[in-house]
Amino acid sequence: ELVAGVIARMDLKLKADYVTGLLNRNAFYVDLMKELNSSPNARGAVIFVGLDNFQLITETYGYEFGDNALKQLAQDITNILPPDIKLYKISSSRFAFVMADAMPEEIEIIFSSVQLCMREIRNVEDTIYCTASGGATFYPDDADDYVTLLRYAEVALEFARRKGRDQISFFDKEIYDRWRYDVGMQNLMQNSIARGCEDFFLCFQPQVDAKDGRLIGAEALLRWYDKDGSVVPPMQFIPLLEKSRMIIPVGHWIIENAVIVAKKWQQWQPDFQMSVNISLYQLEEHMLFPFAKDCMERHEIDPRTMTFELTESQSVYDWEFVNKQFSEFHDLGIQIAMDDFGTGYSNLGFLKNFSCNIIKIDRMFIQDILTDNFDRNLVKYIIMLCHSIGMRVCVEGVEDEETYIYLRDECNADEIQGFYFGRPETIEVFEKRFKK
Ligand code: C2E
Ligand code: CA
Ligand code: CA
Numbered sequence: 548e549l550v551a552g553v554i555a556r557m558d559l560k561l562k563a564d565y566v567t568g569l570l571n572r573n574a575f576y577v578d579l580m581k582e583l584n585s586s587p588n589a590r591g592a593v594i595f596v597g598l599d600n601f602q603l604i605t606e607t608y609g610y611e612f613g614d615n616a617l618k619q620l621a622q623d624i625t626n627i628l629p630p631d632i633k634l635y636k637i638s639s640s641r642f643a644f645v646m647a648d649a650m651p652e653e654i655e656i657i658f659s660s661v662q663l664c665m666r667e668i669r670n671v672e673d674t675i676y677c678t679a680s681g682g683a684t685f686y687p688d689d690a691d692d693y694v695t696l697l698r699y700a701e702v703a704l705e706f707a708r709r710k711g712r713d714q715i716s717f718f719d720k721e722i723y724d725r726w727r728y729d730v731g732m733q734n735l736m737q738n739s740i741a742r743g744c745e746d747f748f749l750c751f752q753p754q755v756d757a758k759d760g761r762l763i764g765a766e767a768l769l770r771w772y773d774k775d776g777s778v779v780p781p782m783q784f785i786p787l788l789e790k791s792r793m794i795i796p797v798g799h800w801i802i803e804n805a806v807i808v809a810k811k812w813q814q815w816q817p818d819f820q821m822s823v824n825i826s827l828y829q830l831e832e833h834m835l836f837p838f839a840k841d842c843m844e845r846h847e848i849d850p851r852t853m854t855f856e857l858t859e860s861q862s863v864y865d866w867e868f869v870n871k872q873f874s875e876f877h878d879l880g881i882q883i884a885m886d887d888f889g890t891g892y893s894n895l896g897f898l899k900n901f902s903c904n905i906i907k908i909d910r911m912f913i914q915d916i917l918t919d920n921f922d923r924n925l926v927k928y929i930i931m932l933c934h935s936i937g938m939r940v941c942v943e944g945v946e947d948e949e950t951y952i953y954l955r956d957e958c959n960a961d962e963i964q965g966f967y968f969g970r971p972e973t974i975e976v977f978e979k980r981f982k983k
Contacts, residue, residue, distance in 0.1 A: 562574040564635075564636040566614045566617050566618060566636075567617055567618050567620075567621035567636050568618075568621070569621050569625075569634055569635055569636040569642075570633060570634075570635045570636070571635065571636060571637070572635070572636075572637040572638065574635060575635040575637050575643055576693065576697075578633065578635075578645070579593065579645055579693045579696070579697075580693050582645055582647065583686060583691065583692070583693055583696075589647070589686065589687070590647070590648060590685070590686060590687060590688075591645060591646050591647035591648055591649050591685070591686060592645070592646050592649040592654055592683050592684065592685050592686070593643065593645055593683065593684050593686065593696045593697070593699075593700045594643065594644055594645070594646060594654060594657075594658075594681060594682070594683045594700065594715075595637075595641060595642070595643050595681065595682045595683075595700045595701065595703070595704045596624070596641065596642040596643070596658075596661055596679050596680075596681050597640060597641045597642075597679065597680050597681075597682070597704050597708070598620075598640040598641070598665075598677060598678075598679055599677060599678045599679060599680055599708065599712045599713065600676060600677050600678070601613070601639075601640040601677055602640070603677065604616060604668075604677055616668045617636075619667070619668060620664055620665070620667075620668055621634065621636065621642070623664035623667060624642060624661055624664055627657065627660040627661070627663075627664065628644060628657065629646075632644050632645070632646060633645075643700070649685075651683075651717060654681075654683050654715065654717075655715060658681045658715040661679055661681070662678070662679060662713065665677065665678055665679050678712055678713035679713070680704055680707040680708050680712045680713065680714060680715070680716075681703075681704065681707055681714070681715030681716070682700045682701065682702065682703030682704025682705070682706070682707055682715070682716055682717075682718070683700065683703055683715060683716070683717050683718065684696055684699035684700045684702075684703055684717070684718035685717075685718070689718050689720065699718040699723070700718070702718060702723055702726075703716045703717055703718040703719075704716070706719070706722065729787055732773075732779075732783075732784060732787060733787055733791055733793075735773070735774060736771065736784065736787070736788065736793060737791075737793065739771070740793055740796050740797060743800075744796070744797060744800040746771055746772040747769060747770070747771050747772075747797065747800065748769075748770050748771075748772070748973070749767045749768065749769060749770070749801065749804055749805060749808070749974075750767075750768045750769075750770055750971035750972055750973060751765040751766070751767055751768070751808070751971060751972060751973075751974065751977045752765060752766050752768060752964060752969060752970060752971040752972070753765055753964070753968050753969040753977070753981065754766060754820070754822065754941065754962050754963070754964045755962065755963050755964075755968045756961075756962060756963075757942070757951075757954060757955045757959075757960040757961055757962055757963045758955065760963075760968065762816070762981050763818070763819075763820055763962065764819055764820030764821060764822060764854070765812075765819075765820075765821060765822065765977065766822040766823075766824070766856070766964060766971075767801065767804075767805040767808070767821065767822065767823050767824070768781065768824070768971045769781050769785070769797070769801060769824070771784050785826070789826055789828045792828065794826050794828050794829060795828070795829060795832050795834075798825065798826070798829040798835070799834075799838055799842075801823060801824075802823055802838070802839055802842055803842055805821050805823045805853075806821070806842055806843060806846050806848055806853070807846060808821065808974060809821035809848060809852060809853065810846050810847070810848050812978075812982075813848070813852065815982055815983055816983075818852065819852065820852055820853075820854060820882070821852065821853055821854065822853075822854040822855075822856050822884065823853065823854070823855055823856065824856045824857075824858070824886065825855045825856065825857055826858070827857065827858075827869065830857070830868075830869050830872050830873075831868065831869065835872065836872055836875050836876065839876070839879075839881070840879060843879075849880070850879045850880035850881045851880040851881070851882065853881050853882065854881070854882040854883070854884050854904075854905065855876060855881055855882070855883055855884070856884040856885075856886040856907065857883065857884070857885060857886055857903075858886040858887050870901075873901060873902075877902065882904045882905060883901070883902075883903040883904055883905070884903060884904065884905035884906070884907050884941065885898070885901065885903045885905070885906050885907065886907045887907065887909045888906045888907055888908050888909060888929070889908060889909050889911070889912055889929070890909045890911060898936075903938065904938065904939060905938065905939045905940070905941055905961075905962075906929075906933045906938050906939070906940050906941070907940075907941045907942075907943055907964075908926060908929060908930075908940060908941070908942050908943060909943060909944070910943045910944025910965075911944075912925060912926050912929075913926065913942060913943065913944045913945060913950060913954075913965075914944060914946075916950055916953065916954075917949055917950060917953070923953070926942070926954070926958060927957060927958045930958045930959060930960055931959075934959065939961040939962065940960050940961050940962070941960075941961065941962035941963070941964055942954050942958075942960045942962070942963055942964070942965070943964050943965060944964075944965050944966075945963050945964070945965030945966075945967050945968070946965055946966045946967050947967055948967065950965075950967070951963060951965075951967055951968075
């Protein structure tokens with residue numbers, strides 16, 4: 548009898564969560580498997596509820612307070628669930644339940660009740676903002692084995708958190724696949740960076756003087772080899788580099804290598820101008836200026852032969868700091884170009900706040916210039932405007948002779964960059980073509 552009691556308690560301990568008395572993760576796995584095997588037509592949803600910021604409550608008010616809040620919450624959520632549904636506590640701040648034959652709308656309604664329960668524990672201590680996020684996945688539509696379902700519920704929960712918490716997300720295979728691809732690529736790039744940016748390389752696109760088509764410089768454009776050896780275009784990986792802040796180390800590598808190539812090419816063309824793209828994420832980093840300065844000193848290159856191209860592709864938090872960086876680059880002699888002028892944020896307001904040397908007009912305004920009267924005039928007057936305030940203009944995306952002649956003769960463009968004068972090429976190909 549005594550032994551039986553101990554075994555029963557041990558059994559309970561294996562199945563129950565110590566704090567809330569709810570069934571625990573092991574029990575959840577077992578019951579979910581049972582449900583999936585209950586019938587070949589079993590359908591329903593696995594739902595996770597994760598507490599946002601819960602650790603703040605225990606950190607601030609202690610474990611006892613946190614435990615009581617959890618106990619209360621377990622009780623409240625159990626009460627709002629339909630009577631045949633069991634609630635499980637699968638980790639320190641996560642609940643789960645399975646709902647057979649559930650429709651998304653029903654799950655949403657239940658989740659809003661969970662949000663109401665959260666409000667109760669918030670009322671206890673209103674200064675702490677503790678909410679819940681939810682993730683749901685359907686069987687057999689999303690998956691029919693419990694391991695995958697658990698992973699998908701977890702992913703859905705993570706999506707809800709990324710969307711700003713305090714809401715429920717349903718698993719979405721398409722988003723998941725894209726996310727996995729991004730994560731995979733991010734890992735590969737991380738490894739590549741750890742090995743000294745091994746799989747990155749730079750291509751160079753010629754920039755010519757609009758008057759006579761003479762080569763004056765090049766823009767360095769980043770490329771990356773995927774693991775199968777194919778070249779990935781920057782639009783696919785630069786946003787990832789920026790989001791993960793890996794653009795900081797890669798950005799240093801880009802500057803270093805562009806400076807080395809510029810130094811080399813200045814042996815046959817002393818005023819060769821090298822342009823490098825700088826993302827605003829890099830400007831927010833405090834090491835960029837000292838790094839660039841030191842790099843140019845080490846390679847003994849004249850800063851005036853370097854151009855930093857800036858695109859405002861994101862909102863800037865610290866304008867003052869960015870402004871300060873700008874003027875430091877300026878004072879050092881580096882040329883500043885405003886990239887993709889006319890798109891996104893780089894507009895007339897931007898022109899007013901930043902003293903730059905060069906405006907680069909985006910390809911978007913050039914591609915229809917031969918047929919579109921509006922674009923023809925727009926480009927012409929933008930160039931006039933820029934000249935009147937002492938800025939040079941580089942026109943991008945020039946692909947044919949007729950466009951070039953229009954820009955040269957009617958618009959007085961200063962510099963041209965485009966496929967008509969050359970595509971981005973590797974160092975070897977570029978040298979073969981231009982080295983005298
Ligand atoms: P971007 O700075 O505007 O670079 C010019 C892009 O236009 C390049 O694309 C170039 O191949 C393309 N292009 C140039 N002339 C023509 C033309 O005549 N016709 C057409 N259709 N396209 C032309 P790419 O190399 O794919 O680069 C895309 C963007 O990726 C760049 O736009 C830039 O924003 C970013 N990027 C490239 N390299 C770097 C880098 O090293 N650092 C940072 N932060 N961004 C980079
Ligand atoms: Ca550029
Ligand atoms: Ca551009």
